[in-house]
Amino acid sequence: MRVLFVTPEIYPLMKIGGLGDVCHSLPTAMRAIGLDVRVLIPGYPRVLALPDIQSTGIQLTLEKHLVADILTALLPDSNVPLYIIDCPDLYRRAGTAYHDTDGNEWPDNALRFAYLSKAAALLALNGLDFVPDIIHCNDWTTGLVGAFLYQLQPTHSIKLMMSIHNLAHQGLYPSALIEELDLSWTHFTIEGYEYNGLLSFMKAGLFYADWITTVSPTYAKEICTERYGHGLQGVLQQKTAITTGILNGIDLNVWNPEIDPHIKQNYNTFNLNKKQRNKKILQKQWSMTVDENIPMLAVISRLVHQKGLDLILDIAADILHEGAQLVFLGIGEAELEQRLRQLQKQHPKSVGLTLAHDEALAHQIEAGADIFLMPSRFEPCGLNQLYSMHYGTLPLVRKTGGLADSVIDTTPAHLNDKTATGFVFAEEDPQQLLHCIQRALLVYRDKKTWRKIQKTAMDKEVSWENSAEQYIQCYRQCLAEE
Numbered sequence: 036m037r038v039l040f041v042t043p044e045i046y047p048l049m050k051i052g053g054l055g056d057v058c059h060s061l062p063t064a065m066r067a068i069g070l071d072v073r074v075l076i077p078g079y080p081r082v083l084a085l086p087d088i089q090s091t092g093i094q095l096t097l098e099k100h101l102v103a104d105i106l107t108a109l110l111p112d113s114n115v116p117l118y119i120i121d122c123p124d125l126y127r128r129a130g131t132a133y134h135d136t137d138g139n140e141w142p143d144n145a146l147r148f149a150y151l152s153k154a155a156a157l158l159a160l161n162g163l164d165f166v167p168d169i170i171h172c173n174d175w176t177t178g179l180v181g182a183f184l185y186q187l188q189p190t191h192s193i194k195l196m197m198s199i200h201n202l203a204h205q206g207l208y209p210s211a212l213i214e215e216l217d218l219s220w221t222h223f224t225i226e227g228y229e230y231n232g233l234l235s236f237m238k239a240g241l242f243y244a245d246w247i248t249t250v251s252p253t254y255a256k257e258i259c260t261e262r263y264g265h266g267l268q269g270v271l272q273q274k275t276a277i278t279t280g281i282l283n284g285i286d287l288n289v290w291n292p293e294i295d296p297h298i299k300q301n302y303n304t305f306n307l308n309k310k311q312r313n314k315k316i317l318q319k320q321w322s323m324t325v326d327e328n329i330p331m332l333a334v335i336s337r338l339v340h341q342k343g344l345d346l347i348l349d350i351a352a353d354i355l356h357e358g359a360q361l362v363f364l365g366i367g368e369a370e371l372e373q374r375l376r377q378l379q380k381q382h383p384k385s386v387g388l389t390l391a392h393d394e395a396l397a398h399q400i401e402a403g404a405d406i407f408l409m410p411s412r413f414e415p416c417g418l419n420q421l422y423s424m425h426y427g428t429l430p431l432v433r434k435t436g437g438l439a440d441s442v443i444d445t446t447p448a449h450l451n452d453k454t455a456t457g458f459v460f461a462e463e464d465p466q467q468l469l470h471c472i473q474r475a476l477l478v479y480r481d482k483k484t485w486r487k488i489q490k491t492a493m494d495k496e497v498s499w500e501n502s503a504e505q506y507i508q509c510y511r512q513c514l515a516e517e
């Protein structure tokens with residue numbers, strides 16, 4: 036079985052959120068099991084700077100005057116082969132995969148990602164020395180692969196897997212793009228890739244998919260409802276027979292307090308008291324009150340509505356009043372950044388704030404904090420609660436998507452059967468969040484119980500191996516579907 040895995044993000048070369056982590060870990064884990072999986076990514080500057088990069092000699096004509104060279108290299112810290120689309124006009128730019136250095140979306144994102152999809156189709160049909168049985172697409176940016184395969188060779192036999200990492204982003208563009216890309220109008224219908232008169236990249240991905248995955252079983256169910264379906268619930272309801280929810284794992288070579296090179300004090304379940312030193316380092320770094328007994332509540336997140344940070348901000352004064360400290364690492368919406376700045380200014384001794392993307396600091400916070408807050412409005416999987424559990428930083432989450440599937444609430448029953456790994460609340464309501472935090476702080480003060488929960492959380496099985504097996508099972512089902 037040969038799989039071409041297509042993604043706009045891949046850690047450590049281009050990571051904006053969890054997608055980057057998953058697209059590193061999943062192919063790596065599948066390759067470790069013996070699957071021939073190779074990854075196709077755009078040639079961003081950091082990708083092109085890989086030391087072992089080589090030409091494949093393959094050139095793809097994306098459109099009349101747009102030619103891409105296909106280069107190859109190995110994914111760092113992995114043995115996954117990369118195919119790299121070197122097309123300077125599209126991808127050789129400073130900034131992120133989606134934004135310029137000022138945070139504005141690239142105006143030509145529709146074309147940049149349409150051509151990522153087209154490159155996958157061209158390569159799979161006649162460019163590669165390895166012909167994939169399956170193309171595994173990830174989110175809207177890769178949604179047009181099926182449409183291009185159909186355009187180039189309507190009778191092709193390549194199977195398509197579409198993974199939904201976040202349904203909120205769908206890639207909706209004017210239908211004129213169909214003309215520009217020379218795609219078929221036949222499928223520009225409500226059953227196909229039309230969405231309220233627009234071309235939907237995500238819907239195209241779902242339309243052509245032989246199998247669909249989402250990143251948690253609960254999210255797989257949620258997206259079939261109006262509340263979480265972002266308008267595509269009808270389409271997804273019809274596809275439940277070919278949809279599987281698979282919870283993400285974590286890369287234990289990257290996220291592991293025992294060997295993490297980013298943290299000053301490594302630790303494990305047997306010497307958990309050492310974890311406190313990491314907290315003191317953070318407190319000093321942010322000029323906060325240094326005291327290892329003060330509970331530290333942390334957030335590492337894209338600062339967007341989805342993540343429910345406004346709920347935390349609404350009750351921040353109450354949280355601080357409980358004698359806790361709050362620390363934030365994030366970047367995103369101007370209004371949230373402004374509210375966070377204001378909070379930090381008002382409470383410099385109990386609030387730590389870094390408005391940036393900082394991979395090392397993310398690890399240091401996971402190691403230093405006591406509680407990790409994720410009051411997300413929706414959360415397809417979420418990775419930080421998994422990292423947090425593994426670092427003995429108990430997650431406090433809203434019961435949605437992958438958070439509901441991975442965190443077990445500290446109730447008397449779950450304490451009794453030793454399964455509790457964190458704290459869970461139900462609705463997107465600041466008061467519910469506050470009550471949950473108060474509940475967690477009460478347990479925090481009972482050191483013996485806290486330590487027990489930390490150990491359960493740290494010992495929880497979160498490696499990628501199990502999830503990778505489930506993906507391979509879906510590939511098999513995908514190939515069996517005729």
Ligand code: ADP
Nearest residue numbers: 052053336337365391392393394397417418419
């Ligand atoms: P999402 O993919 O929706 O952003 P996830 O919880 O799945 O949410 O993954 C977020 C990933 O991005 C985690 O690895 C997290 O540590 C990382 N991350 C988010 N914001 C930052 C930041 N400002 N600095 C460093 N890492 C960040």
